[in-house]
Amino acid sequence: MLRKFFIWLSRLNWAQRLITKSKIASRMVLRFVAGESIDDAVEVIRILNQQGLLATVDFLGEDTHTSADADDATQEIIGALEAIQKTELRCNVSLKLSQLGLMLDEQICRTNLSMILNKAAALGNFVRIDMEDSSLTDVSLTILSWAVEQGFSNVGIVLQSYLYRTADDIQTMPIKGMTFRLCKGAYNEPATVAFPQKTDVDANFDKIVKLLFERSKALNFPCLSESGRYPSIPGIATHDEVRIQNAIQLMEEFQMPRDAMEFQMLYGIRRELQMELVEQKYQVRVYVPYGTHWYRYFMRRLAERPANIWFIVSNFFKK
Numbered sequence: 001m002l003r004k005f006f007i008w009l010s011r012l013n014w015a016q017r018l019i020t021k022s023k024i025a026s027r028m029v030l031r032f033v034a035g036e037s038i039d040d041a042v043e044v045i046r047i048l049n050q051q052g053l054l055a056t057v058d059f060l061g062e063d064t065h066t067s068a069d070a071d072d073a074t075q076e077i078i079g080a081l082e083a084i085q086k087t088e089l090r091c092n093v094s095l096k097l098s099q100l101g102l103m104l105d106e107q108i109c110r111t112n113l114s115m116i117l118n119k120a121a122a123l124g125n126f127v128r129i130d131m132e133d134s135s136l137t138d139v140s141l142t143i144l145s146w147a148v149e150q151g152f153s154n155v156g157i158v159l160q161s162y163l164y165r166t167a168d169d170i171q172t173m174p175i176k177g178m179t180f181r182l183c184k185g186a187y188n189e190p191a192t193v194a195f196p197q198k199t200d201v202d203a204n205f206d207k208i209v210k211l212l213f214e215r216s217k218a219l220n221f222p223c224l225s226e227s228g229r230y231p232s233i234p235g236i237a238t239h240d241e242v243r244i245q246n247a248i249q250l251m252e253e254f255q256m257p258r259d260a261m262e263f264q265m266l267y268g269i270r271r272e273l274q275m276e277l278v279e280q281k282y283q284v285r286v287y288v289p290y291g292t293h294w295y296r297y298f299m300r301r302l303a304e305r306p307a308n309i310w311f312i313v314s315n316f317f318k319k
């Protein structure tokens with residue numbers, strides 16, 4: 001109920017105006033967001049790397065309304081790739097297709113994406129396309145297939161275990177040249193397309209992890225690149241310890257090397273669990289968002305765990 005409320009709130013312009021202007025909210029958001037600029041993100045990622053964590057950086061933004069904004073986002077992401085290179089971070093990039101103009105014109109989005117992929121390829125880096133709500137699943141997968149057909153091997157996408165279609169989507173994707181991050185899914189979806197019950201979403205997550213490991217096995221378990229940027233390996237994105245234990249057990253059954261998959265978690269969430277996994281020699285990549293367009297991202301984080309509100313408010317009053 002509360003989850004749906006926060007996701008609904010995330011799409012309201014008046015609520016966005018009210019909350020983003022609030023100084024309290026701007027301070028609260030720093031629990032989940034590295035800061036406003038790429039320099040802020042670089043500083044955060046440098047520390048994560050020193051702790052043995054990998055990163056993927058995300059310039060916040062979605063549902064871009066003008067082609068000028070889509071161009072600006074494209075240039076910012078290209079700048080982020082350059083900053084990663086210059087500072088030698090073990091980090092790749094995540095982005096949203098709606099940020100690159102998908103809702104305006106699919107061709108604008110493809111052009112922007114290929115500029116980013118070209119830059120990333122020249123710098124030996126990798127780009128992960130985040131998955132948005134189910135109205136964009138088909139077009140996102142089509143654009144991924146198009147990018148792979150264009151010869152880009154440095155791109156992957158996210159799949160969501162709450163969607164009924166996901167297991168079928170995997171089976172129909174070519175094994176070579178396709179790499180996935182699996183998450184549960186963060187949007188409000190109707191029961192016509194997504195499992196309404198969390199237990200079903202979890203069971204489907206475990207089932208899909210197995211499908212991803214089978215694909216990896218068919219390719220002789222490709223491993224993480226030396227630079228820590230290039231994963232043609234499955235990304236298991238969850239903070240759910242039961243899901244993580246299931247993936248570890250499957251890895252053992254498949255006799256998979258530890259750098260043939262990576263766990264992925266969000267910046268500011270379950271930091272102790274991230275470090276425990278690193279100590280056990282698993283790869284862990286942290287998703288590090290930055291920028292001023294934090295509102296929707298922040299609301300989705302509250303939706304996942306409404307207790308965050310009380311945590312944040314109580315910490316605020318302690319200061």
Ligand SMILES: Cc1cc2nc3c(=O)[nH]c(=O)nc-3n(C[C@H](O)[C@H](O)[C@H](O)COP(=O)(O)OP(=O)(O)OC[C@H]3O[C@@H](n4cnc5c(N)ncnc54)[C@H](O)[C@@H]3O)c2cc1C
Binds near residue numbers: 131183184269308
């Ligand atoms: C690296 C990464 C990338 C993602 N990319 C996408 C994407 O492209 N598209 C998409 O739809 N979704 C994406 N998500 C979000 C995802 O779909 C889930 O909404 C989110 O990860 C919460 O689900 P969970 O698997 O952690 O499990 P849950 O069952 O929701 O949570 C398990 C436990 O994790 C902790 N936890 C989870 N969320 C929070 C939170 N917000 N604050 C504090 N503690 C929390 C709690 O301890 C909770 O008990 C991504 C998640 C990660 C980690």
